[in-house]
Amino acid sequence: xxxxxxxxxxxxxxxxxxxxxxxxxxxxxxxxxxxxxxxxxxxxxxxxxxxxxxxxxxxxxxxxxxxxxxxxxxxxxxxxxxxxxxxxxxxxxxxxxxxxxxxxxxxxxxxxxxxxxxxxxxxxxxxxxxxxxxxxxxxxxxxxxxxxxxxxxxxxxxxxxxxxxxxxxxxxxxxxxxxxxxxxxxxxxxxxxxxxxxxxxxxxxxxxxxxxxxxxxxxxxxxxxxxxxxxxxxxxxxxxxxxxxx
Amino acid sequence: xxxxxxxxxxxxxxxxxxxxxxxxxxxxxxxxxxxxxxxxxxxxxxxxxxxxxxxxxxxxxxxxxxxxxxxxxxxxxxxxxxxxxxxxxxxxxxxxxxxxxxxxxxxxxxxxxxxxxxxxxxxxxxxxxxxxxxxxxxxxxxxxxxxxxxxxxxxxxxxxxxxxxxxxxxxxxxxxxxxxxxxxxxxxxxxxxxxxxxxxxxxxxxxxxxxxxxxxxxxxxxxxxxxxxxxxxxxxxxxxxxxxxxxxxxxxxxxxxxxxxxxxxxxxxxxxxxxxxxxxxxxxxxxxxxxxxxxxxxxxxxxxxxxxxxxxxxxxxxxx
Ligand SMILES: Cc1cc2nc3c(=O)[nH]c(=O)nc-3n(C[C@H](O)[C@H](O)[C@H](O)COP(=O)(O)OP(=O)(O)OC[C@H]3O[C@@H](n4cnc5c(N)ncnc54)[C@H](O)[C@@H]3O)c2cc1C
Numbered sequence: 403x404x405x406x407x408x409x410x411x412x413x414x415x416x417x418x419x420x421x422x423x424x425x426x427x428x429x430x431x432x433x434x435x436x437x438x439x440x441x442x443x444x445x446x447x448x449x450x451x452x453x454x455x456x457x458x459x460x461x462x463x464x465x466x467x468x469x470x471x472x473x474x475x476x477x478x479x480x481x482x483x484x485x486x487x488x489x490x491x492x493x494x495x496x497x498x499x500x501x502x503x504x505x506x507x508x509x510x511x512x513x514x515x516x517x518x519x520x521x522x523x524x525x526x527x528x529x530x531x532x533x534x535x536x537x538x539x540x541x542x543x544x545x546x547x548x549x550x551x552x553x554x555x556x557x558x559x560x561x562x563x564x565x566x567x568x569x570x571x572x573x574x575x576x577x578x579x580x581x582x583x584x585x586x587x588x589x590x591x592x593x594x595x596x597x598x599x600x601x602x603x604x605x606x607x608x609x610x611x612x613x614x615x616x617x618x619x620x621x622x623x624x625x626x627x628x629x630x631x632x633x634x635x636x637x638x639x640x641x642x643x644x645x646x647x648x
Numbered sequence: 649x650x651x652x653x654x655x656x657x658x659x660x661x662x663x664x665x666x667x668x669x670x671x672x673x674x675x676x677x678x679x680x681x682x683x684x685x686x687x688x689x690x691x692x693x694x695x696x697x698x699x700x701x702x703x704x705x706x707x708x709x710x711x712x713x714x715x716x717x718x719x720x721x722x723x724x725x726x727x728x729x730x731x732x733x734x735x736x737x738x739x740x741x742x743x744x745x746x747x748x749x750x751x752x753x754x755x756x757x758x759x760x761x762x763x764x765x766x767x768x769x770x771x772x773x774x775x776x777x778x779x780x781x782x783x784x785x786x787x788x789x790x791x792x793x794x795x796x797x798x799x800x801x802x803x804x805x806x807x808x809x810x811x812x813x814x815x816x817x818x819x820x821x822x823x824x825x826x827x828x829x830x831x832x833x834x835x836x837x838x839x840x841x842x843x844x845x846x847x848x849x850x851x852x853x854x855x856x857x858x859x860x861x862x863x864x865x866x867x868x869x870x871x872x873x874x875x876x877x878x879x880x881x882x883x884x885x886x887x888x889x890x891x892x893x894x895x896x897x898x899x900x901x902x903x904x905x906x907x908x909x910x911x912x913x914x915x916x917x918x919x920x921x922x923x924x925x926x927x928x929x930x931x932x933x934x935x936x937x938x939x940x941x942x943x944x945x946x947x948x949x950x951x952x953x954x955x956x957x958x959x960x961x962x963x964x965x966x967x968x
Contacts, residue, residue: 415897415917419786439898496762497755521784521897521920525764526743530720530752539829540720542749545891555833559892560745561658562843565718566834573829579884579891579899611761611795615777618788620923626930626940631949634957637929638965640945647906647927648849648873648962 403459403549405449406511407483408503408529410465411474412438412522421617428522428617437474440517440578442481447582448547449515450482460484464506466499468492472600479595480587486598491605494523494614500531501608507536512571513554518543518578526576533574541569545580651677651684652736653704654727656746660693664846665742665804667702672769672807673740674703676800679772680738686816687730689723690715700816702809707816708734712825718746719828724753729823731758736797743801744845751801761793767806767924770798784897784920804845805903806924844893847876849906850925852895854880854918856911856932856951860888865955866910872962878902880912896921911951914939931955 413419414434422429436442446463453459463478463486465471475486489502507514514536516529526542533540545564546557556575557566587595629637641648653673655666670686677684685706686699696707710726727750731739739754741747743765755762763778767788771777775792778800782789844850851870853863870877877893884894895902897920907925911932912918919942922928930943933950940946947954 413783415920419783421787443898496752496764500752500756523782523789524780524784524901525752525762526748527752527755527762527764530724530749531756533721534724534753534756538721540749540753541830542720543745558745560718560835560837561663561846562841563835563837564892565832565836568831568833570829579894609759609795611755611759611793612763613792613794615790615792617782618779618790620786620788623942623944626943626946628940628946628948631947631954634947634954635961635964637945637947637958638961641906641927641929642965645906645927645944648965 403452403456403513404511405452405459405461405513405515406507407441407446407449407461407463408465408514408516409441409446409463409475409478410438410520411435411467411471412520415439415521419619425616425618426614435474437478438517438520440519442478443584444577444579444581445515445517446478446481446483447585448577451582452549453482462487464489464503466491466502475600476595477587479598479600480591481585482591484598486600488600488602489605490602493605493610495610495612496525496527496531497612498608498610500528500535502605503528504532504535505606507532514574516574516576518576529574529576536572536574538572538574539569540574541567542576544575544577547575547577547581649680649682649737650735651680651682651738651740652731652734653684653686653740654750655686655688655699655707656742656744657688657690657692657694660691662692662694663742663744665744667809667811668804668807669740669742669802670699670702670704671809672802675769676738676740679769685734687727689726696818697815700814701811703814704816707818708821709818710821710823710825714825714828717828717832718749719830720749720753722826722828723750724757726823726825727754728757730821731797733821739797739799741799741801743803747801751799755799758797758799759795760797760799761795762799762801763791763793764801765803766800767803770800781924784901785924786920803903842874842876844876844878844895844900844902847902847904849873849875849908850878850902850904851875851908851910852878852880852912852922853883853889853910854912855882862952863889865952865959869908869955869959869962872959872966880918909939910955912939913937914942
């Protein structure tokens with residue numbers, strides 16, 4: 403079993419969101435970078451668990467980004483995985499990124515894991531694109547994942563519930579809460595990560611079909627209207643008459 | 649040139665998010681001076697001709713039993729083929745669970761740029777620029793699509809449905825459907841509950857409610873309002889509530905008309921998942937709780953006293 407886990411770098415969840423260069427670039431000043439939580443907590447940990455169950459399993463991590471992503475990959479390797487591949491490009495178009503990962507994924511992987519989305523661009527689209535490029539099935543928004551030989555049983559989120567599906571491998575699966583439990587890297591893992599192979603490969607030729615033109619912040623709230631706890635009727639009146647929300 | 653809107657159904661019924669996508673797609677078509685058509689997969693018990701009231705003139709259907717279950721690979725092939733047959737240069741999805749599974753694959757098949765999670769009509773004045781939410785709702789990005797064919801998936805609850813009079817012509821498309829590689833073996837729906845991402849009103853509880861045994865007051869309020877229920881991450885982590893109710897940056901992102909937060913402090917990661925709600929009400933006993941800064945209305949008070957009163961007052965309002 404060969405598993406490819408997609409890992410990406412995102413700003414820490416408490417980062418101040420601001421933009422520079424006439425609102426065309428994310429302001430990285432003072433930003434702490436983390437592994438995208440969905441990648442770290444769920445897909446990576448699940449892949450590691452599968453390897454713990456069957457040590458013959460090979461787990462490779464892949465990321466698309468410049469040299470500045472390497473601390474994040476080392477952090478991911480400290481949790482587990484045999485080696486990492488960094489595809490050296492800064493392009494941020496999802497089609498372009500998916501084409502890079504698909505080029506690697508076609509190299510004999512049985513399973514490709516992604517997080518359900520990245521917490522910066524919230525596209526939720528890389529997994530589906532990779533799957534289409536590999537001509538493989540795709541299960542999105544998985545909350546449970548079990549392997550049974552050449553098929554997998556996956557529970558996925560649907561509106562107002564969940565669905566259990568069986569899928570033939572190779573397949574691409576996007577993971578979210580439920581698939582695994584977050585782990586904290588230990589000292590042994592951190593030491594081991596230092597010497598694990600981190601291959602850098604150049605991107606394959608692919609088109610970028612979108613580009614970010616500018617960013618905007620949402621309009622600020624007008625400020626809270628406080629109502630006394632002894633006058634709850636007033637709140638209901640405001641919600642009904644002023645806000646027209648009920 | 650035309651706009652094709654994918655209409656999502658579940659157990660034969662068209663989803664609410666699809667009415668928003670229809671309204672949006674029709675507006676996009678108007679902007680481009682072209683027509684909008686809809687596409688439905690599988691068997692549907694709702695009246696398809698009535699989708700005309702959202703402004704589409706034609707509804708295509710591929711009525712094949714294999715399409716009653718979602719296999720993104722099979723869906724994508726059929727949708728891309730329908731888009732090609734109808735000459736669509738824009739394909740619109742809802743960014744709901746199905747859209748998240750399928751839109752990206754369709755984009756690849758059509759070699760189309762994708763904006764996933766759009767929240768406004770495209771700016772077609774100079775190119776084709778679509779606004780989407782980024783940083784889990786903390787900001788917007790304006791994204792230019794440079795390919796000839798464009799795919800947009802629209803955030804649920806970010807575009808108001810407009811319905812008027814009208815009937816659409818229903819057209820059966822014959823498109824070959826592959827054998828699915830995904831087999832759905834069980835469906836577990838939480839019956840009687842409003843799906844969180846489709847809800848107009850969401851009532852959400854945090855650690856301030858102290859324990860799962862205290863959720864009754866919140867459920868009563870939600871029931872009175874016809875609201876979906878949600879919770880903060882520690883509440884989901886502690887299994888006080890099912891994990892699919894966890895909202896925030898690392899949970900479900902919601903944008904209802906009304907979000908009522910009870911005993912939730914309003915941590916930045918929580919706000920990221922709810923700050924696109926139109927109206928936010930915060931009930932918290934701590935006047936310094938950060939959530940008040942993001943709220944429209946608030947009550948500084950004990951949830952155990954305030955929430956039952958609120959339910960009573962809403963009952964009174966409904967009785968009027
Ligand atoms: C990487 C990362 C990702 C995260 N993602 C998420 C996420 O997606 N969603 C999320 O929710 N959190 C997330 N968190 C956690 C977040 O930082 C907060 O810890 C969490 O939201 C706090 O939950 P809470 O408001 O329920 O609890 P608390 O912060 O403990 O707040 C409880 C609140 O209840 C109030 N209260 C107490 N008693 C009463 C009473 N009787 N009546 C009224 N009010 C009362 C208190 O004043 C307090 O404000 C994330 C954290 C990290 C580090």
